[in-house]
Amino acid sequence: MKLATLKNGGRDGTLVVVSKDLQSAVLANNIAATMQYAMDHWDEVATPLADLYEALNSGKVDNAFAFHPADCHSPLPRAYQWADGSAYVNHVELVRKARGADMPPEFWHDPLMYQGGSDSFVPPTASIDVFNTEWGVDLEGEVAVITGDVPMGSTTEQAASHIRLLMLVNDVTLRNLIPAELAKGFGFFQSKPATAFSPVAITPDELGTHWQDSRVTLPLSVHVRNELFGQPDCGTDMVFNFADLIAHVAKTRELEAGSIVGSGTISNVDRSSGSACIVEKRMLETIETGKPVTPYLQAGDTIRIEMFDEDGHSLFGAIEQVVRVIPRP
Structure with missing residues (x-):
């Protein structure tokens, strides 16, 4: 899967799942609000994040938005x-x-x-x-x-x-x-x-x-x-x-x-x-x-x-x- 951090949301930003082609993204805050939270709880969140990634790539996510690298912080x-x-x-x-x-x-x-x-x-x-x-x-x-x-x-x-x-x-x-x-x-x-x-x-x-x-x-x-x-x-x-x-x-x-x-x-x-x-x-x-x-x-x-x-x-x-x-x- 592919993950990124948007600049908004404080110093640690906001975690998003990014599509395989890097064209779209979806907020992951219902699973993990930040990348550090995902790292701290990887065994719990890896599968839900992967499921969201698969859904995003399949076009089954209603709240997807265009992904722009300029909106990103470092992961x-x-x-x-x-x-x-x-x-x-x-x-x-x-x-x-x-x-x-x-x-x-x-x-x-x-x-x-x-x-x-x-x-x-x-x-x-x-x-x-x-x-x-x-x-x-x-x-x-x-x-x-x-x-x-x-x-x-x-x-x-x-x-x-x-x-x-x-x-x-x-x-x-x-x-x-x-x-x-x-x-x-x-x-x-x-x-x-x-x-x-x-x-x-x-x-x-x-x-x-x-x-x-x-x-x-x-x-x-x-x-x-x-x-x-x-x-x-x-x-x-x-x-x-x-x-x-x-x-x-x-x-x-x-x-x-x-x-x-x-x-x-x-x-x-x-x-x-x-x-x-x-x-x-x-x-x-x-x-x-x-x-x-x-x-x-x-x-x-x-x-x-x-x-x-x-x-x-x-x-x-x-x-x-x-x-x-x-x-x-």
Whole structure:
């Protein structure tokens, strides 16, 4: 099934069920008022929500209305946990190589994770607001899962059973703020502003055969400045699958229902597929020519992140954002 959150209804919005073709929706408030409520009570509400989804797709819902991504917040406007990984180790290796840093061999068998800010996400069509584009504004096209309750110490096999929904991600990064932060030895913070997620979250069964071994096996379409920037395949070169990432987070803590775990930037060893972030292209340019050519995002630049099924239908709707320089308060 497909679920979304409308902006109205307070900070946590209003849950709706969305049709398979993303053309219509129906309120789900008689089942679950918010996405977080649905996550907290998944065993009770999953079947009624699926029944409503089937009725909507069959044209048997009287109170359906047109679905518009611009009316949506991120599926979870805020979450108890947002942990982002680097499952595509090729991406990590490229970035480190370009700045002259060796990659420790353990990165191939022990996932990298950082804990992002989750108190406030931004809607999928909201602007990317910054005070200064000299901070090096970049996008990161990713996939993420929303989990149910995950007990501490869960194995990879156990973790897989707790995956509830999938979303697309734009994990905005301010590249020029990263070096000073990492030099402190304490990880990202200021360099990782608010994240945006796709208008729609979907259950894994919506992917059919393209959900395999806790991986999505479809390309992610990324446009930058209205031009195709990359279509890397999400299943190729994903060293750690989502179950691996969840189990890694759960090694020393439990995850509460509604926790979000991201894949990290989608990246393929085969460079013909392009990139899902600007820094990767800049790193390849640096490796090949000695200096980067492609600029980071500037005021007025646009990005679009989307995924299509084999018939060319959008699965999650698109993340569409424009960079906006705003005055300080």
